[in-house]
Amino acid sequence: MKTIDQYTYTEKKATRDGFGAGLHELGQKNPDVVALCADLVGSLKMNKFIDENPDRFFQVGIAEANMMGIAAGLAIGGKIPYTGTFANFSTGRVYDQIRQSIAYSHKNVKICASHAGLTLGEDGATHQILEDVGMMKMLPGMVVINPCDYNQTKAATIAIADHHGPVYLRFGRPGWPIFTDADQKFEIGKAWHMSEGSDVTLVATGHLVWICVEAAQALAKEGISVDLINIHTIKPFDEKAILESVTKTGCIVTAEEHNYLGGLGEAIAGVLARKAPTPMEIVAVNDSFGESGKPAQLLEKYGLSTNAVIKKIRRVLDRK
């Protein structure tokens, strides 16, 4: 295991690029993988897969409900469909199609959702969904994954092909530090213990993982030791990893680019309330819509910045 100061990066790339790279590799490895897109091929970085596998790609036009049904039908025929559109149009817009034709019918469909959260930026709240994790994790049997960087997204994209059942894979738009290993093995449902610490447990998912690395590095300079955990799979959720960590530290902060209602923090709070009540703070959007702006400005304004994480950690330490 690395120490917190060993996490660094030399390059930024978007998690959606990791999805595109993973899909491209899958296209070469698995002949059953097919892909669909609702008029956002460039945004989802699907071009390499399409170039090499034109017969296994289906452009559906701006018709997301139809796309979800088609994916279910392809799964019936033994294919492994990957659907691609923005997170907003992958979930809320098509919730009933996912619920009936995919989740309830237990279809092997991979719902791949880009541009999730505030970091979509300038397009504003119509496109910045902050409720998608909540909607998807409420569906029985749905696996929900929110990887943290390019490499992890690529690994997750490849790994979910081997899981039989519906998966929601959430990723984002902006260039983001690449700080995980290129050759990592992605294990669905298994938390990644990033660095050992004794004062506070810090659990993060998606883009907020890097922000938490920065927060933990800053606090380390003051002698505050952070036990940092990456929960990339929000469902099924690795309870054991969290419970072991809080037994050691006695307090916890969670961080996610999502509404606090229905998100990772709420899931962890539920587990802790039942099994190990622990002082806890949640870094998440405070039940609001987003707005237009630069990703960094939005993270700052909506309380998801490095400083916001540090503030919550100080607060939870006071409550210990």
Added chain:
Amino acid sequence: MNQPELKNIASQVRRDILRQTHACASGHPGGSLGCTDFLTALFFEIMDHNPAFNMDAKNEDVFFLSNGHISPVMYSVLARSGYFPVDELNTFRNINSRLQGHPATHEGLPGIRVASGSLGQGLSVANGTALSKRLNGDDKTVFVLTGDGELQEGQIWEAAMFAAHYKLDNIITTVDWNGQQIDGPNDQVMSLGNLEGKWESFGWTVLKMDGHDFEDIINTINHAKSLRGQSKPIVILMKTDMGKGVDFMEGTHHWHGKAPNDEQLATALAQLEETLGDY
């Protein structure tokens, strides 16, 4: 199978529909009775299908019931063609049953490949399975049935556009054109307008048939299958009477979602011969 044999089966299927809905005092007999002749023809004459049931339907014809509320007719033809024991029909809509109010895969009922009931989704699923058949080099046909009121759902027209764009001539869609929906006649609730013109303008070949004439059903579907290779999906507008076969249920939306009571069941069953043995 000759027409008298199909008529015999249909009579038993209608009895099954009435007895299923009566026993649980719920369900949708009207549309089920109206589609009985069509589903009987499909499952006992037209489709090449395997009651041993493989989910992937490779190298067999497949049928999707998009208007899932007419589950009693679906369950009856599945049971009567050997997908599961006929006796199981008496569990319809009961707790712990595989025969859910609307068809589902969740309890593992053979013959059901996707849940339906939330309307407008079946044609999209059929598109996907038609694509998978094309990818698999499987030349069998994908059949899908929708209600006419169901065509008010926007997703149907997304799916219609897609099937034409991808030249899915291995899909045969049938519309149960009984002119009725829960709140009354289509024309009062939400007019479907020129249905034939709508499908044609979406790039489909449109056929029509009488959903209570076995000869017409079989000939029309054979004709539809002969059009494979013309690169157009096919829709059959099927005229039916809701409640067909039971005089007091025919031609009204009143029995859309209402089960017969003891007396009504006795009156109805007296009009339908028990040909294959009640369960």
